[in-house]
């Protein structure tokens with residue numbers, strides 16, 4: 001059975017822990033123990049007004065025509081001021097647990113990008129830029145307006161970042177992938193090919209931390225690209241999905257195929 005300690009010791013290739021992220025960081029993560037933070041926290045977005053934000057995530061983010069029911073998720077009801085304060089709290093702890101020079105990548109949308117950049121810098125990270133995730137023309141077209149077809153990865157580093165850290169390869173500054181419904185297990189799930197491009201910023205065999213791992217897309221990408229993975233999630237249903245997905249991918253099975261078979265899907269996860 002895998003564990004947080006097992007990943008930190010580079011014994012386990014991956015582990016997903018159920019719990020509140022800030023609590024888990026404070027309880028279980030020592031100084032300078034991970035090599036990159038790649039995370040897609042709750043945007044606390046999905047509307048213009050406070051009343052919009054406190055709706056269930058399924059009402060905010062799932063279009064009426066979507067037939068597949070995915071569970072609601074947690075922590076998405078903060079107004080913009082409290083969202084920013086909360087981000088500074090956990091980001092400040094992340095600066096402590098990242099090895100110096102490590103990258104940090106935070107997903108956000110057009111509503112929250114400004115306060116996400118502010119929070120990253122307030123916590124003490126060096127802000128280095130934005131990688132747009134272009135979801136393609138099929139996403140959120142609006143008659144007479146620009147389509148809301150992009151989300152954004154705000155990125156930076158824990159102090160200076162040596163150019164030869166990952167063999168000096170140039171990484172693309174944009175990612176373009178449609179959120180494939182056949183491999184979307186969370187209401188706001190990110191495409192694995194997009195995540196594969198993002199995890200490349202972490203050194204090979206380094207430990208990628210995702211504090212809000214949802215359905216585990218970052219974990220699947222990290223494993224495919226030869227990085228170790230530590231994921232945290234609050235909602236038990238999604239923790240199970242994450243573990244199942246990463247385990248299934250390791251066996252080169254799709255999640256439905258793995259669930260239909262006899263493979264033990266529940267439990268710690270590594271191997």
Ligand SMILES: C[S@@+](CC[C@H](N)C(=O)[O-])C[C@H]1O[C@@H](n2cnc3c(N)ncnc32)[C@H](O)[C@@H]1O
Nearest residue numbers: 021040073074075186189190212214215217234
């Ligand atoms: C935007 S989703 C991540 C989706 C993920 N990138 C994927 O592709 O599936 C954010 C996740 O963080 C979880 N979450 C919210 N607050 C949390 C907290 N304080 N600690 C741990 N997880 C939390 C939510 O339940 C949700 O599943």
